[in-house]
Amino acid sequence: MITWDMWIQLLGMFLGLVGLTFLFFGNTWAFSFVEHTYLGGTVAIALLQSIYTLKTSCFDLIAIGRALLIIPFIIGLLSFSRYTTSRWLARYPVAMMSGIGVGITIGLVLRAQILNASVMTIGDVLAAKPDTVSSVIVLIGVLIVLIYFTYSQKFSAITHTGGKMWYIGRLGRLFAMAAFGYLWAKIFIDEAIDAQIATMITIVKRTVDAFAAA
Amino acid sequence: MGIILLVVIVTVMFNPVGLPISVSQQTQDFYNRLIKLKEGETVLWGFEGAVIGAYTEKKTAMRAVAQTIAKQKANIVWVSFYPHNPGQLLAFIEYSGLTKPPFNYKYGENIVIMPFLPGEETAMAAIAAGLKATFSTDVKGISIGDIPLLKKVDKITDFNLVLIQFGIFTYAEMFMRQWPAKYGIQVISMCTYSVVAAYYGTYVIGDLDLVRGNAEFEKLTGILGEDIVYMDIRNINCGITLALIAFGNIALYWSKVKKVPAEAKK
Numbered sequence: 303m304i305t306w307d308m309w310i311q312l313l314g315m316f317l318g319l320v321g322l323t324f325l326f327f328g329n330t331w332a333f334s335f336v337e338h339t340y341l342g343g344t345v346a347i348a349l350l351q352s353i354y355t356l357k358t359s360c361f362d363l364i365a366i367g368r369a370l371l372i373i374p375f376i377i378g379l380l381s382f383s384r385y386t387t388s389r390w391l392a393r394y395p396v397a398m399m400s401g402i403g404v405g406i407t408i409g410l411v412l413r414a415q416i417l418n419a420s421v422m423t424i425g426d427v428l429a430a431k432p433d434t435v436s437s438v439i440v441l442i443g444v445l446i447v448l449i450y451f452t453y454s455q456k457f458s459a460i461t462h463t464g465g466k467m468w469y470i471g472r473l474g475r476l477f478a479m480a481a482f483g484y485l486w487a488k489i490f491i492d493e494a495i496d497a498q499i500a501t502m503i504t505i506v507k508r509t510v511d512a513f514a515a516a
Numbered sequence: 517m518g519i520i521l522l523v524v525i526v527t528v529m530f531n532p533v534g535l536p537i538s539v540s541q542q543t544q545d546f547y548n549r550l551i552k553l554k555e556g557e558t559v560l561w562g563f564e565g566a567v568i569g570a571y572t573e574k575k576t577a578m579r580a581v582a583q584t585i586a587k588q589k590a591n592i593v594w595v596s597f598y599p600h601n602p603g604q605l606l607a608f609i610e611y612s613g614l615t616k617p618p619f620n621y622k623y624g625e626n627i628v629i630m631p632f633l634p635g636e637e638t639a640m641a642a643i644a645a646g647l648k649a650t651f652s653t654d655v656k657g658i659s660i661g662d663i664p665l666l667k668k669v670d671k672i673t674d675f676n677l678v679l680i681q682f683g684i685f686t687y688a689e690m691f692m693r694q695w696p697a698k699y700g701i702q703v704i705s706m707c708t709y710s711v712v713a714a715y716y717g718t719y720v721i722g723d724l725d726l727v728r729g730n731a732e733f734e735k736l737t738g739i740l741g742e743d744i745v746y747m748d749i750r751n752i753n754c755g756i757t758l759a760l761i762a763f764g765n766i767a768l769y770w771s772k773v774k775k776v777p778a779e780a781k782k
Contacts, residue, residue, distance in 0.1 A: 344600065351599035351600070355632050357653075358631050358653045366652070399638075407637060411693060414692045415689065415692075415714075418697065489685075492750070496727050498522075499529075499727075499746050500572070502525045502526065
């Protein structure tokens with residue numbers, strides 16, 4: 303017997319396949335229908351969730367006495383002034399968000415991404431972790447990549463093309479290329495293949511399995 | 517090329533080859549940390565699922581992780597950062613089987629889902645500072661004060677373990693800054709290893725490296741899902757892709773070598 307879940311799975315498979323027709327037939331009415339259904343559904347969920355979030359993280363808290371939350375709420379409302387003649391007011395929420403964003407981030411960037419990385423690199427050399435040769439190579443790599451990215455006529459011209467120690471800059475570039483190569487190869491090859499597999503498993507395998515189980 | 521890969525995917529999808537999988541150190545660390553959980557302890561699970569379809573890819577591995585936590589009789593509180601995530605997590609509770617035997621978890625006592633909170637890194641900072649000051653209710657509209665599980669946890673340091681799960685790479689830095697670096701805690705992660713490699717051993721003490729890590733974890737725990745099949749297809753597909761790249765390079769090189777004598781003769 304075909305259950306409700308299986309009908310939904312079948313509908314999902316059908317819409318998914320119609321979405322993929324874009325690759326062969328371009329922007330047809332069928333593709334547009336799927337696209338608009340997807341976007342409409344997503345926006346509807348986002349809108350409802352945002353209203354619920356306003357209730358649970360703002361209005362309810364104001365109601366129990368945290369009156370100061372009215373200030374960020376009003377600043378947030380100013381975003382909608384873009385639809386009025388006083389559109390300049392929308393600069394305030396943007397400025398507040400940027401300021402708060404930088405404020406909560408900047409100190410922790412130093413701690414998490416600069417100090418921690420430096421301590422870890424040197425600590426690994428001292429502790430010979432994972433082994434002496436690897437930790438020394440990492441330390442050399444860190445230093446010469448930093449040198450490569452130092453763009454200063456006064457301090458680093460010597461390590462760039464035309465300088466007496468150009469080979470340091472060149473080696474730094476090789477280390478950077480190895481790191482970027484690993485990262486992008488992993489991201490683009492692995493994840494592109496994973497996405498392709500996921501599409502096929504979600505659309506085809508789960509539907510076939512569901513029918514087989516029935 | 518695309519057609520070859522498609523044929524391979526469909527063939528292996530229905531006939532898994534069962535290629536051997538070795539468990540990496542990061543997956544083993546992840547598992548070891550989970551089985552250190554004690555009865556009654558609570559896990560904060562930070563879930564970022566910006567790409568809606570990504571949940572369907574990851575749900576079998578998420579089930580394996582959630583059931584491993586449940587086997588330790590530990591509790592879970594989920595927080596999320598995109599509007600569609602709370603709905604996905606509600607569906608996940610049903611899918612994971614946590615509320616059914618043998619776990620019999622009860623919503624509110626063992627598992628809770630917090631509502632969506634906008635602001636990404638700002639939201640992380642607010643959540644870490646305290647759930648009660650950030651939310652008035654959970655995702656089902658139950659008042660925070662009426663949820664038994666949330667009576668013993670509030671700040672991020674109240675949790676016994678923090679698990680972060682994300683797909684967008686910049687979330688690695690956001691999580692690291694706002695949770696481990698600020699509060700001096702260590703986390704385990706479900707994300708591409710390359711984005712947390714720089715923090716591994718200090719802030720991150722275990723990782724499931726997406727499909728590979730998920731498949732390893734499923735193998736390790738015996739809670740089998742689709743990731744084993746993914747891994748089979750991926751191994752064969754990557755082999756074919758690399759072979760074709762090598763073949764293309766050799767063909768290009770050969771075509772250049774063949775041209776040289778003809779030009780030299782002139």
